[in-house]
Amino acid sequence: MISVDAMGGDRGAAAVADGIVRSAKKNPDIAFIVHGPEAELTRLLGRRRELLGRCEIRHAEGVVKMTDKPSQVMRHGEGTSMWSTIESVRRGEATVAVSCGNTGALMALSMIRLRKLPGINRPAIACLWPSRSPQGFNVMLDVGADIKADAEDLLQYALMGASYARNGLGLARPRIGLLNVGTEEHKGRAELKLANDLIAAATEAGGFDYVGFVEGGDLPGDRVDVIVTDGFTGNIALKTGEGTAKLVSDFLKEAFNATFLSRIAALLALTSLKRLQKRIDPRRVNGGVFLGLNGTVVKSHGSADALGVSAAIRLAFQLAQSGFQDRLAARLASAGQARQGAAAQGVGGAVAAPGGASNLNGTTE
Amino acid sequence: MISVDAMGGDRGAAAVADGIVRSAKKNPDIAFIVHGPEAELTRLLGRRRELLGRCEIRHAEGVVKMTDKPSQVMRHGEGTSMWSTIESVRRGEATVAVSCGNTGALMALSMIRLRKLPGINRPAIACLWPSRSPQGFNVMLDVGADIKADAEDLLQYALMGASYARNGLGLARPRIGLLNVGTEEHKGRAELKLANDLIAAATEAGGFDYVGFVEGGDLPGDRVDVIVTDGFTGNIALKTGEGTAKLVSDFLKEAFNATFLSRIAALLALTSLKRLQKRIDPRRVNGGVFLGLNGTVVKSHGSADALGVSAAIRLAFQLAQSGFQDRLAARLASAGQARQGAAAQGVGGAVAAPGGASNLNGTTE
Numbered sequence: 001m002i003s004v005d006a007m008g009g010d011r012g013a014a015a016v017a018d019g020i021v022r023s024a025k026k027n028p029d030i031a032f033i034v035h036g037p038e039a040e041l042t043r044l045l046g047r048r049r050e051l052l053g054r055c056e057i058r059h060a061e062g063v064v065k066m067t068d069k070p071s072q073v074m075r076h077g078e079g080t081s082m083w084s085t086i087e088s089v090r091r092g093e094a095t096v097a098v099s100c101g102n103t104g105a106l107m108a109l110s111m112i113r114l115r116k117l118p119g120i121n122r123p124a125i126a127c128l129w130p131s132r133s134p135q136g137f138n139v140m141l142d143v144g145a146d147i148k149a150d151a152e153d154l155l156q157y158a159l160m161g162a163s164y165a166r167n168g169l170g171l172a173r174p175r176i177g178l179l180n181v182g183t184e185e186h187k188g189r190a191e192l193k194l195a196n197d198l199i200a201a202a203t204e205a206g207g208f209d210y211v212g213f214v215e216g217g218d219l220p221g222d223r224v225d226v227i228v229t230d231g232f233t234g235n236i237a238l239k240t241g242e243g244t245a246k247l248v249s250d251f252l253k254e255a256f257n258a259t260f261l262s263r264i265a266a267l268l269a270l271t272s273l274k275r276l277q278k279r280i281d282p283r284r285v286n287g288g289v290f291l292g293l294n295g296t297v298v299k300s301h302g303s304a305d306a307l308g309v310s311a312a313i314r315l316a317f318q319l320a321q322s323g324f325q326d327r328l329a330a331r332l333a334s335a336g337q338a339r340q341g342a343a344a345q346g347v348g349g350a351v352a353a354p355g356g357a358s359n360l361n362g363t364t365e
Numbered sequence: 366m367i368s369v370d371a372m373g374g375d376r377g378a379a380a381v382a383d384g385i386v387r388s389a390k391k392n393p394d395i396a397f398i399v400h401g402p403e404a405e406l407t408r409l410l411g412r413r414r415e416l417l418g419r420c421e422i423r424h425a426e427g428v429v430k431m432t433d434k435p436s437q438v439m440r441h442g443e444g445t446s447m448w449s450t451i452e453s454v455r456r457g458e459a460t461v462a463v464s465c466g467n468t469g470a471l472m473a474l475s476m477i478r479l480r481k482l483p484g485i486n487r488p489a490i491a492c493l494w495p496s497r498s499p500q501g502f503n504v505m506l507d508v509g510a511d512i513k514a515d516a517e518d519l520l521q522y523a524l525m526g527a528s529y530a531r532n533g534l535g536l537a538r539p540r541i542g543l544l545n546v547g548t549e550e551h552k553g554r555a556e557l558k559l560a561n562d563l564i565a566a567a568t569e570a571g572g573f574d575y576v577g578f579v580e581g582g583d584l585p586g587d588r589v590d591v592i593v594t595d596g597f598t599g600n601i602a603l604k605t606g607e608g609t610a611k612l613v614s615d616f617l618k619e620a621f622n623a624t625f626l627s628r629i630a631a632l633l634a635l636t637s638l639k640r641l642q643k644r645i646d647p648r649r650v651n652g653g654v655f656l657g658l659n660g661t662v663v664k665s666h667g668s669a670d671a672l673g674v675s676a677a678i679r680l681a682f683q684l685a686q687s688g689f690q691d692r693l694a695a696r697l698a699s700a701g702q703a704r705q706g707a708a709a710q711g712v713g714g715a716v717a718a719p720g721g722a723s724n725l726n727g728t729t730e
Binding site for chain 1: 496513582596600605627640
């Protein structure tokens with residue numbers, strides 16, 4: 001069951017409704033609880049045959065606007081469709097929530113209503129990034145939940161990112177890298193050197209391979225599946241990458257419109273160009289995932305259309321089906337135990353956990 | 366007079382020599398001092414008619430390798446072509462130095478030999494970024510001279526970046542932005558909020574407009590001409606942007622090779638595609654500039670070919686012709702005086718300098 005916020009996106013409830021219908025057509029197993037003004041949602045969704053018997057409308061009058069401050073939404077957000085959407089996950093009616101609304105408000109509500117998983121200091125937002133990896137995408141986190149992260153936070157991001165890549169992208173043993181200004185061990189800030197040791201010691205408990213430091217150029221590459229960084233750097237890298245891809249696409253369009261000959265060429269190459277567009281279309285990798293809470297929340301782009309919304313719903317469904325939330329919690333708990341065990345044996349937190357710990361817990365995820 | 370390090374690039378002295386000849390052909394006013402093994406350089410450059418009477422070869426036996434550690438080069442680098450190249454600027458024989466060699470070593474040698482400008486705490490590396498701005502490029506700094514920057518450093522980067530944009534890109538009054546995770550004033554780390562106030566107060570003394578916080582998506586945009594950030598974030602943004610542009614270009618090539626029809630289309634669109642490639646070709650914006658030292662150093666890409674080297678030389682020549690180094694020093698001094706004046710009047714460093722200060726010094730740059 002997926003809990004969907006119909007309101008708060010730039011294109012209104014109609015785009016979200018179209019996205020729901022699109023997902024429902026493609027996958028007969030998804031069921032929905034949709035939150036928003038009942039009359040409007042009934043008009044948009046009530047008579048769609050594809051949704052018969054698997055779409056419940058939950059009335060919520062209020063709407064969180066893009067300009068609302070997260071702190072205000074936390075205090076006065078009850079009664080909004082966003083609050084109601086999170087509430088369905090909190091009560092266990094739905095496994096994953098999806099919203100196109102205000103990111104800051106959605107994170108704030110998710111934090112106070114779902115609360116953090118035990119042992120998690122800072123939740124993170126993970127995004128998908130078009131890449132040369134076989135799966136076509138890499139995961140990067142944090143891309144903006146918090147502007148700071150210490151070494152322990154970065155270790156938790158590595159564990160959460162690995163679990164997400166395993167359950168969301170189907171990678172048995174994801175390759176993890178830590179974003180830095182160079183790949184040599186002596187490079188970067190002090191917290192990165194410490195995190196480098198912590199993550200290297202957690203590969204068994206976390207079920208991942210660690211490739212060490214990676215650079216900005218590796219984000220779209222095939223050296224790594226999951227890139228770990230703080231939310232400040234991650235947010236700037238994400239927006240820089242999006243902006244650069246947009247610039248190149250715009251220049252390409254201008255180039256094809258420049259002459260009569262090039263316009264004919266564009267027609268001839270139409271199929272190939274569409275395939276290119278599909279590979280780098282941000283709508284197809286739509287969905288930042290909030291990790292580290294008691295419940296999974298998928299944040300769709302505010303400007304998402306039906307295609308974007310259905311991509312976010314597909315991701316949510318994939319995570320729900322794989323039992324991601326329980327596996328993530330189990331993995332974090334076992335990694336914590338492994339580190340405590342290592343500490344109790346007097347070898348210090350930054351040293352590899354004993355092999356036995358990963359065997360004990362290796363079946364939970 | 367431009368001082369050129371012929372050695373230390375990935376393609377060896379031949380590529381640098383070709384770049385020098387290319388520049389000499391295009392611009393009859395550039396003169397060179399070229400540093401490296403005399404026999405090799407004489408063979409490469411000695412008989413070129415284009416260089417007659419304006420190319421002096423300075424013998425240096427040693428070569429700084431890409432794998433050499435900066436700390437070692439600082440201690441044992443005397444006698445290398447890189448050392449000799451910097452030395453020509455230090456002695457005043459040349460105005461600007463150009464090298465394709467090891468960035469860390471080049472910065473280290475530049476720091477100890479040229480020394481920092483008065484009042485500068487951290488020198489910075491500025492790069493050019495293809496953009497939608499009328500001039501076709503934006504400036505970003507720091508992209509990797511230092512991994513840290515406090516609010517005062519960011520203010521100095523703004524002053525230096527404005528001066529560079531004025532003299533290197535010909536912008537009378539550059540628009541400066543401070544890179545952050547959002548444009549709202551309350552966003553980001555504490556040092557960014559403080560830097561925001563400091564830069565806003567320095568617009569008159571620095572001769573620039575301040576647009577406030579900008580995001581990663583603005584790097585290739587037309588909101589801003591100069592983007593100020595710390596070297597950690599800047600390095601990751603630069604490499605992310607380069608990697609993303611490369612990914613899209615590769616996908617584009619694959620798309621055009623996919624079918625017979627698309628290959629014909631590529632032929633038809635050849636001129637337009639070449640124009641596109643030219644707009645985003647990193648070789649054409651080749652040259653990170655070291656700012657904040659007693660002398661200007663242009664760092665060319667290690668893999669630069671003749672076209673890349675000549676772009677770096679053109680940039681060096683442009684900066685030499687404009688009297689950039691003296692203007693930058695004067696601007697930093699006057700901004701410092703304006704801030705001291707403001708502080709003496711008891712209005713505090715973060716408040717706008719009195720208008721008179723900028724009038725007194727407005728003609729120096």
